[in-house]
Amino acid sequence: MSSATQGQSAQPTLQGQTQGANQRVAQLLGEAISQVQRVIVGQEHMVEQLMVGLLAKGHILLEGVPGVAKTLAVRSFATVVGGEFARIQFTPDLVPSDIVGTRIYKASQEGFDVELGPVFVNFVLADEINRAPAKVQSAMLELMAEKQVSIGGRTHPAPKPFIVIATQNPVESEGVYPLPEAQRDRFLLKVDVPYPRGNEEFEILRRMSVDPPSSNPVLNPDLVLDLQRRAEDVFVHNLVAEYIVRLVLATRTPAEFNMPDLTSVIQIGCSPRATLGLVAASRALALIHGRDYVLPTDVQSVAKDVMSHRLVLGFDAVADNINPAQVVERIVAMVPPPTPVWNNQQQGSPNHQQAPQPDFH
Incomplete structure (x- = not known):
């Protein structure tokens, strides 16, 4: 059985189509994952699935009770991967223009200008997405499915790479709009984030109570696009x-x-x-x-x-x-x-x- 890998990378460390090149890719991705785990104690499955979703060009939904480091994991992951990052805290009073942008009248130009929203970045953290109302959910649907936003009759594509990582708390019941089946289907992965184990809880106390560690950038947007092409092959x-x-x-x-x-x-x-x-x-x-x-x-x-x-x-x-x-x-x-x-x-x-x-x- 032969490999279907084709094409060459623009990055020197990933050139070639040999088994050695595959091992270099694995080492690079392993280094990126380990940088996230410098900050996040345990949760190895969640961190690995974040990388899987990135390489597969899919959006990810993280579900877990408050305080299990969902937001911190996404922030650390965005730092390691590089590119632009934005966090949107979803609340019941949000409107679609708050996230995708709107048209603003400028008297100096005697016309309308488009002000793009915070979603036009490489990584969007949609924090507590199930607290957003239906209109915001519909705006997110086009963004996640088509990777574009329509404002004032014009289509604005999202940057590449683009990924939405959303979080939700399953225990909330007040002011919550459960995600409809159509939107849940837009997420490639839904990862359950459990409580840490006893030894991990002790390590969290030891690591985060004095001088919390930080992660270092390993990848960049161009390298991510090359890795995504390699995953497709x-x-x-x-x-x-x-x-x-x-x-x-x-x-x-x-x-x-x-x-x-x-x-x-x-x-x-x-x-x-x-x-x-x-x-x-x-x-x-x-x-x-x-x-x-x-x-x-x-x-x-x-x-x-x-x-x-x-x-x-x-x-x-x-x-x-x-x-x-x-x-x-x-x-x-x-x-x-x-x-x-x-x-x-x-x-x-x-x-x-x-x-x-x-x-x-």
């Missing part, structure tokens, strides 16, 4: 692609996949965006691990964060406190993945051994 075997399709189909017709008990649990299955999201996220995760091909384990690692927020459970399932993540874990356990068969034959000179490449059965 990661090879996906046909059998791995079929495995992704089966996972999504199992959410729509679970009885055909030997899970008839889920028929009454799942009201609406995953949309085709889940299929595309699984491919994009799996490619990004493979690149982070220094590979130019996707393994079934990559798909399994991102399945919960890509699929769970796209499921709509039935009333009885909600009453029984069934979690969509549990449904996805059941589907991943029941749908058989293809089996990789490794080929480690030497080609050419004995000093130039090809990296192991899997075929699938």
Whole structure:
């Protein structure tokens, strides 16, 4: 099986298409992740998924109770990645012009001029997004889906790279506008941010109570665009692609996949965006691990964060406190993945051994 990686980077550290270049990419991404973890204690899964979303050009929704470092993680991540960053604190009195911009009359010009809003940056932190009213949510939909904003009949594209990282607190009930299914579907990943463990809580106390550490820039916008192109070129075997399709189909017709008990649990299955999201996220995760091909384990690692927020459970399932993540874990356990068969034959000179490449059965 050959790699689908093509093209050359403008960055000296990423030139070439050899296994060594893949390892350099993995080291660079690992350094970026470690810089974020200088500030954030624990939460390794959340930090890795932030990088997955960036490489896959997808938006991310972080959900967790207040005080578990969601905002701090995004701020540190934006510092490490580079580019322009803006934080918008969503409140019930926001209007769309507060975030996307508006037309302002200028007497000196005897006409209107467009004043762009704070969303025209590389990284938008939409803090407590579920506190924004419906009009603001509709403005965010165009921004997230089309990566552009229409003001006064003119379209203004967002800069590249562009990513929205939103946070929401699941325990709030006053003054909250729950995200509609259409907008949840716009997020590539929804990451649950849990409480830290006991040893991590002690490390938070030790690290943050005296002189809090800070992260250093590692990437820049041009390098991020190159890494995104490399992620798009990661090879996906046909059998791995079929495995992704089966996972999504199992959410729509679970009885055909030997899970008839889920028929009454799942009201609406995953949309085709889940299929595309699984491919994009799996490619990004493979690149982070220094590979130019996707393994079934990559798909399994991102399945919960890509699929769970796209499921709509039935009333009885909600009453029984069934979690969509549990449904996805059941589907991943029941749908058989293809089996990789490794080929480690030497080609050419004995000093130039090809990296192991899997075929699938």
